[in-house]
Amino acid sequence: MLAENRGKTAVLLPCYNEGLTIGRTVRQFRQALPSAEIWVFDNNSSDDTVAEARKAGARICHVRQQGKGHVVRCMFQKIDADYYIMADGDATYPAEEAPVLLKPLQEGIADMTVGDRLSGTYGAENKRKFHHFGNLLVCRLIGFLFHQKITDVMSGYRAFNHKFVKSCPVLSNGFEIETELTLHALDKRMSLIEIPVTYRDRPAGSFSKLNTYSDGFRVLKTIFRLFKDYRPLLFFTSLGMLLLLGALALFLPVFSEYLHSGLVPRFPTLICSAFLAVAGLQCITCGFILDSIKRYTDQLFELECMKAAASRETVS
Incomplete structure (x- = not known):
């Protein structure tokens, strides 16, 4: 908890129809990081996501262009802080472990930290086994291109310092954004540290917006494009x-x-x-x-x- 007080921290939560879980997520991050500014970036939700987030005390920003990449681009452009936590609004990532992600940034030994699900409980909790396979495949491709071992390239639980956020040109539009963030760090020789975190599957009634095949293809297309651009x-x-x-x-x-x-x-x-x-x-x-x-x-x-x-x- 001491690390959190060193500089302004912003918690960024991209959301699309997460009314069932966003209130709980905001409250958990408020408890873990009392002095942090918590933002919910709503991406055209048709349920009560905005109302639940506002009730929990979050600040709201609306992003009209559909897609997580557009949301992350807006987050990076609009929010100014010393440190940033990015997580999904589906209550799958442990807010209580956010200070652990922040600590390497505040000690100056990392520019981005990634909540590594695969070294934790992801295998037992995740019900979409093909996603796990796709993650491993992309990690192997990145390891080949950049000669660095990456365990969880698709994790949505990340922390960044100001340098990373304000130097990262977001080009992706959809869920391949996490892959792009990792590749930006590796290509620009920024320090990246993966930290194992506890993963919880979505609660009953909450549904993933990912499509295993179409989003997997988009990630591979991103790898191909970035391979061409970066190597x-x-x-x-x-x-x-x-x-x-x-x-x-x-x-x-x-x-x-x-x-x-x-x-x-x-x-x-x-x-x-x-x-x-x-x-x-x-x-x-x-x-x-x-x-x-x-x-x-x-x-x-x-x-x-x-x-x-x-x-x-x-x-x-």
Whole structure:
């Protein structure tokens, strides 16, 4: 509890039709973090979410664009604090463990902490087993791309410092936002710590807004897009090598026939091989160019973070 008093803390709760649980969630966070400012970001709820949140003492902000990504973008833009706690409004995350998530931020050893469900009670409580599999798959892909072990990339229970929130451009629109937040931290070399938390399944009468297959596909699409954007050299050289292998596979039979007969009987195949080879070389060249551009933008990002930190210290 002592850690909570070091700087202004905001609790951010994105909600869509969580009238059954949002009041309880707000009260639990109020008890865990008495001096924190608690915000409920309502995303066009058709039930009594807003009334229950207001009754529990939360401040309300309405987000008209549908989707959790839009809500998180609004949260990051509108709320100014030293530390932020983000959780779902469905009473599945333990509010009493919020100070544990905040502590590494306030000690300056992390920029983002993630409530790791998979190392806790998630396996026993979660009734959507395919979600667990999808989470593990995405974690493996991220581990391959960034060479860092991630246990729970899709956790909605997170804490951030001011630097992370004000430097994170939110591009996702839906539930793939958690994946994007993790990738932003890894790509920008921010310190990320996963902390095991207790997970409780939704209470009776409360229903998940996730769709296992469509949201899983969107997360994989996000991984593909961010792979292209954050690891352009690896992405485009891999694509270029595949094209060159295809060109070689088409060229070798034609070349073999030419060595035996001195003729090129399959001229269209030779042309197709040449096109693939040129495309492959262009992809590899693009990879090197984009990698240089990315390194330059990373340098600009670090400089801007240093300027922002110096300016914030001067103001305080």
